[in-house]
Amino acid sequence: MIIVMKKGAGQAELAAVEAKIIELGYAPHIIYGETRNVIGAVGEEHGKEKLQILQSMPGVENVVPILKPYKLASLEVQPTPSAVEIVPGLVIGGKEFVVVGGPCSVESREQICETAVAVKEAGARLLRGGAYKPRTSPYSFQGMEEEGLKLLAEAREITGLPIVTEVVNPRDVELVARYADVMQVGARNTQNFALLKLLGQLDKPILLKRGMATTIQEFLMSAEYVLSEGNRRVILCERGIRTFETATRNTLDISAVPVLKQQTHLPVMIDPSHATGHASLIAPMSYAAAAAGADGLLVEVHPCPEKAASDGPQSLRPADFHAMMKKLREFVKVAERTMAD
Ligand code: PEP
Numbered sequence: 001m002i003i004v005m006k007k008g009a010g011q012a013e014l015a016a017v018e019a020k021i022i023e024l025g026y027a028p029h030i031i032y033g034e035t036r037n038v039i040g041a042v043g044e045e046h047g048k049e050k051l052q053i054l055q056s057m058p059g060v061e062n063v064v065p066i067l068k069p070y071k072l073a074s075l076e077v078q079p080t081p082s083a084v085e086i087v088p089g090l091v092i093g094g095k096e097f098v099v100v101g102g103p104c105s106v107e108s109r110e111q112i113c114e115t116a117v118a119v120k121e122a123g124a125r126l127l128r129g130g131a132y133k134p135r136t137s138p139y140s141f142q143g144m145e146e147e148g149l150k151l152l153a154e155a156r157e158i159t160g161l162p163i164v165t166e167v168v169n170p171r172d173v174e175l176v177a178r179y180a181d182v183m184q185v186g187a188r189n190t191q192n193f194a195l196l197k198l199l200g201q202l203d204k205p206i207l208l209k210r211g212m213a214t215t216i217q218e219f220l221m222s223a224e225y226v227l228s229e230g231n232r233r234v235i236l237c238e239r240g241i242r243t244f245e246t247a248t249r250n251t252l253d254i255s256a257v258p259v260l261k262q263q264t265h266l267p268v269m270i271d272p273s274h275a276t277g278h279a280s281l282i283a284p285m286s287y288a289a290a291a292a293g294a295d296g297l298l299v300e301v302h303p304c305p306e307k308a309a310s311d312g313p314q315s316l317r318p319a320d321f322h323a324m325m326k327k328l329r330e331f332v333k334v335a336e337r338t339m340a341d
């Protein structure tokens, strides 16, 4: 249920409603608005009618059901876009179109530091790199693990770029959180609910990728798992879905951007590397992402893609990334967004 408070209702009235929601067995999530505040009361669907009693409390304007199965992720609860703060001065979901660049996997100090400097130079605002890799084959490179996290931290030290890195296993959440600025949930873990619940208890932004066979509604329900645990800083990332087409690694569902924007206040990014599987398709899909209204990109960049331990064919060389970023600025401008120099 959504409890809409009256304009001018005070803190004491808000607190009383909040306490009553808890007493009724629901979890209150307050959304502070410009003119009025609303409280999302989430919990068991069965029996939620009893929340109607809140209607008679001082300061309450209205009590309305949330129609969507995802509650906190919905525009019903929060009609204004969420601007997710990564570090002071850097927000995803605001006016700025934010690009994350870096290799699929962290491979060595030279590789990650060289890439970090290059992507920063081109205008990327965050560095990506996997230290734990969810590989299709158990015989493929699985990542440098904590050693990789330490190298990412070194690259952050050198460039000042915050780092995005994937956590694959609930067992590693605490360790990865010690190094990461943004915790990535990969496509293979979109519906790993135990992992999502743990991430919901962190005070850290979560970059949640869409699973390769996950509907938009299921994707939003996964976001809801994180939100319902109290972590409001969720960023969605469309990275292509499985279709019959084999010319590309996946099929980029570009319409997911405006569709998601019609359903949720959460920021939406596009990963053109995993979506296509081909470096030559990254630039056009990046421009399409900006045009479609995405909040940013996650792009794989490697100093020497032919030698990459993973995903070389879908990684841009630094010079090509630089060229793509230059042209991207024009599309971003048309989309009435800004981009870092
Ligand atoms: C990645 O970002 O390197 C990755 C494994 O992506 P996805 O989970 O989208 O396949």
Ligand code: MN
Residues within 6 Å of the ligand: 104, 105, 274, 300, 310, 311
């Ligand atoms: Mn990859």
